[in-house]
Amino acid sequence: MQIRLSAFIRKEMLHILRDKRTMLVVLVIPVMLILLFGFTVTTDVNNINVAVCAPNRCHAVSESVNRLVFSSYFRFKGYVDAADIDMTLRTGKAAAVVVFAADYATSGLFQLILDGADVNTASTSQAYLQHVILGEKARQSLFEMHQLYNPQMKSAFNFVPGIMGMIFLLICAMMTSVSIVKEKEVGTMEVLLVSPVKPAYIIISKMVPYLLLSCIDLATILLLARFVLDVPLAGGVWGIVGISVLYLVLSLALGMMVSNMARSQIVALLISAMVMMMPVLFFSGLMFPIENLPWALRWISYVIPARWYIDAMRKLMIEGVAFIGVMLEFGILLGQTLLLIAVSTKKFNDRLE
Amino acid sequence: MNAIEANNLFKSYRSVQALKGVTFQVGKGEVFGLIGPDGAGKTTIFRILTTLILPDKGSARTDGLDIIKDYKEIRTRVGYMPGRFSLYPDLSVGENIDFFANIFGVTLEENYDLVAPIFRQIEPFRTRRAGKLSGGMKQKLALCCALIHKPSVLFLDEPTTGVDALSRVEFWEMLASLKETGISILVSTPYMDEAARCDRIALMCEGLILEICPPPARLEDYFIELMTRNG
Numbered sequence: 001m002q003i004r005l006s007a008f009i010r011k012e013m014l015h016i017l018r019d020k021r022t023m024l025v026v027l028v029i030p031v032m033l034i035l036l037f038g039f040t041v042t043t044d045v046n047n048i049n050v051a052v053c054a055p056n057r058c059h060a061v062s063e064s065v066n067r068l069v070f071s072s073y074f075r076f077k078g079y080v081d082a083a084d085i086d087m088t089l090r091t092g093k094a095a096a097v098v099v100f101a102a103d104y105a106t107s108g109l110f111q112l113i114l115d116g117a118d119v120n121t122a123s124t125s126q127a128y129l130q131h132v133i134l135g136e137k138a139r140q141s142l143f144e145m146h147q148l149y150n151p152q153m154k155s156a157f158n159f160v161p162g163i164m165g166m167i168f169l170l171i172c173a174m175m176t177s178v179s180i181v182k183e184k185e186v187g188t189m190e191v192l193l194v195s196p197v198k199p200a201y202i203i204i205s206k207m208v209p210y211l212l213l214s215c216i217d218l219a220t221i222l223l224l225a226r227f228v229l230d231v232p233l234a235g236g237v238w239g240i241v242g243i244s245v246l247y248l249v250l251s252l253a254l255g256m257m258v259s260n261m262a263r264s265q266i267v268a269l270l271i272s273a274m275v276m277m278m279p280v281l282f283f284s285g286l287m288f289p290i291e292n293l294p295w296a297l298r299w300i301s302y303v304i305p306a307r308w309y310i311d312a313m314r315k316l317m318i319e320g321v322a323f324i325g326v327m328l329e330f331g332i333l334l335g336q337t338l339l340l341i342a343v344s345t346k347k348f349n350d351r352l353e
Numbered sequence: 354m355n356a357i358e359a360n361n362l363f364k365s366y367r368s369v370q371a372l373k374g375v376t377f378q379v380g381k382g383e384v385f386g387l388i389g390p391d392g393a394g395k396t397t398i399f400r401i402l403t404t405l406i407l408p409d410k411g412s413a414r415t416d417g418l419d420i421i422k423d424y425k426e427i428r429t430r431v432g433y434m435p436g437r438f439s440l441y442p443d444l445s446v447g448e449n450i451d452f453f454a455n456i457f458g459v460t461l462e463e464n465y466d467l468v469a470p471i472f473r474q475i476e477p478f479r480t481r482r483a484g485k486l487s488g489g490m491k492q493k494l495a496l497c498c499a500l501i502h503k504p505s506v507l508f509l510d511e512p513t514t515g516v517d518a519l520s521r522v523e524f525w526e527m528l529a530s531l532k533e534t535g536i537s538i539l540v541s542t543p544y545m546d547e548a549a550r551c552d553r554i555a556l557m558c559e560g561l562i563l564e565i566c567p568p569p570a571r572l573e574d575y576f577i578e579l580m581t582r583n584g
Contacts, residue, residue: 007455011444018443187439191498194403194433195456196425352405 008205051094161313162286176255199348234320256344356537363410389557432504442484457502489520
C-alpha cells in the first residue's frame with residue numbers, strides 16, 4: 001500500500017482544529033492589525049483646529065473663512081489678534097493660524113502659521129489649507145497639481161498593502177516553523193524519522209493546512225480593506241489574490257527554513273517574529289521609502305520578498321495596474337519561493353543532530 | 354545473521370563522552386536487555402542503531418544493514434519506541450494508530466494478528482485523546498504503533514519507566530508473546546527486576562558495557578560488585 005499524503009494533511013488539520021487558541025490568534029490578529037492600522041495609525045488630516053487672524057474682515061475674508069468652516073478637514077476656532085497667535089499655537093488651542101493681509105480683497109495675500117511640533121500634520125494641513133482658502137483661485141495658479149490614484153491621500157491606501165506584506169509573513173512563518181519544531185520538542189519527530197516518510201511529505205503536509213488557514217486571513221483582510229477602509233482594489237481581485245497566494249506560499253517556506261535552524265518553539269517564534277519582522281519594517285517600503293535608503297541598504301531590500309509583494313500590491317490595489325504590470329514582481333517572488341522550498345527540502349534534517 | 358551488531362561504537366556530545374567503545378550482538382529472535390543507570394549511554398545506542406544519529410567511530414548493522422549506508426532501508430524495517438512518550442497527545446488513540454500505519458504504508462487490519470493482543474486492551478479507549486491516557490495505556494499505544502508495520506527488530510527505550518507495577522508486568526508478558534513471533538527485541542531498563550525477563554543482558558555504566566551475560570540470579574548485588582571492581 002502507498003503512503004497517502006492526504007492522511008498526513010488530515011493529521012495536520014486535526015492539530016490545527018484542536019488547538020482553538022492558536023487558531024483564534026491566527027484568525028483574529030490580522031483583523032485587529034488591519035483595523036488598527038487602518039483607523040489609528042493614520043497620517044490623514046481631519047478635524048484640525050484652525051484659528052484666523054484678520055485685521056480687516058472684508059467680504060473676501062469671510063468667504064474664505066466660510067469655506068474653512070464647512071470643510072470637514074478643519075474645525076474653525078474663531079478669530080484671534082495678531083499678538084495672540086503665538087499663544088494660540090502654544091496652548092494648543094489651534095494647530096494652525098491663517099493670517100489674512102489687510103488688503104486681502106485686492107492682493108489675495110495670506111500667511112499660514114503652523115505648529116511645526118508635529119511635522120506630518122503641519123505639512124499635510126498646509127496643503128489642505130492652501131487649497132481650501134484659495135478656493136476657485138487655486139485653479140488659476142501657475143501650475144496645476146494632480147495627485148493620481150489616491151487624491152485624498154488616505155493613509156489606509158498606503159498602509160493596507162504594507163500591513164498585508166507584514167502580517168502574512170509573520171503569521172505563516174510563525175505557524176509553520178513552530179509546528180515542525182513542536183514535533184522535535186515533543187519527540188514525535190524521533191518516531192517520524194524512523195519510518196520511510198520522505199521529508200517532502202512532512203513539508204508539504206505542514207504547508208497545505210496553513211495555506212488554507214492563511215487564505216481565510218487573506219479573504220478577511222481583502223473584504224475589510226474593500227468595504228471598511230474603502231481601499232479600491234482597482235487592478236482586479238484575481239491578480240491580487242494570485243500574487244498574495246504566491247506570497248503566502250513563500251512565507252510558509254520561510255517558516256520551514258526557520259524550523260530547520262530552531263531547536264525550540266520559543267526560538268522559532270523569536271526568529272520568525274524578530275528576525276523576519278525587522279527587515280520587513282525597514283526595507284520593504286512599508287514605513288520608509290526605499291529610494292531614501294543608502295545604496296547598501298537598498299541592495300538588502302532587493303532580497304526582501306515583502307518589498308516586491310508590497311510594491312506589487314500597491315500597483316494592483318491602488319494604481320489599478322492590470323496583472324501584466326506586476327509580472328516582474330511576480331517573477332521575482334516565484335523565483336524566491338522555489339528557491340526557499342528547494343533549500344528547505346534539501347536542508348531538512350532527517351537525523352536528530 | 355544477527356539482528357544487531359554493534360562494533361566498538363564511540364559517541365560524544367560536546368564535552369560528554371556518551372559511548373566509549375561499545376560492542377555487542379543480538380541474535381535473531383532474542384530479547385536483549387541494556388541495563389544501567391541514567392546516563393549510561395543506553396539512549397545513545399538506541400539512536401545510533403535506529404539511524405537517528407551517527408557514531409563518531411565504530412560501525413553497526415541493524416537487521417544485517419549498515420546503519421550509515423542503508424539507513425533508509427533500516428527505517429522501514431525497525432520499530433522504535435523512544436524513552437519519552439512520543440505520540441500525538443491531541444490525536445485520539447485511533448487517529449494515532451491510523452497515522453502511524455499510514456506512514457509505513459500499511460493498515461491496522463494487515464498486521465492485526467501481531468498487534469491484536471495489545472490493541473484489544475486499548476480498543477475501548479479508541480476515541481480518547483492519547484494525552485488523556487494513563488501511563489500504562491500510553492505505553493501500550495506506543496508499542497502498538499511501533500509494531501504496526503511488522504518490524505523485524507523492535508527497539509524499546511525504557512518502555513516501563515513511569516509505569517505502574519501491574520502494567521509493567523503486563524508489558525513484559527506482551528514482549529514475551531512478541532518474542533514467540535520471531536521478532537528480535539532490544540530493550541533498556543533501569544529496573545534490575547526486569548532484567549530477569551531478558552534472554553541476555555548487557556550491564557552498562559558510563560558509556561561502557563561492563564559485562565554481557567544471561568541475567569544472574571542476584572543481579573543487584575552482582576551489578577554493585579561489578580561497578581566496584583571496575584572502579
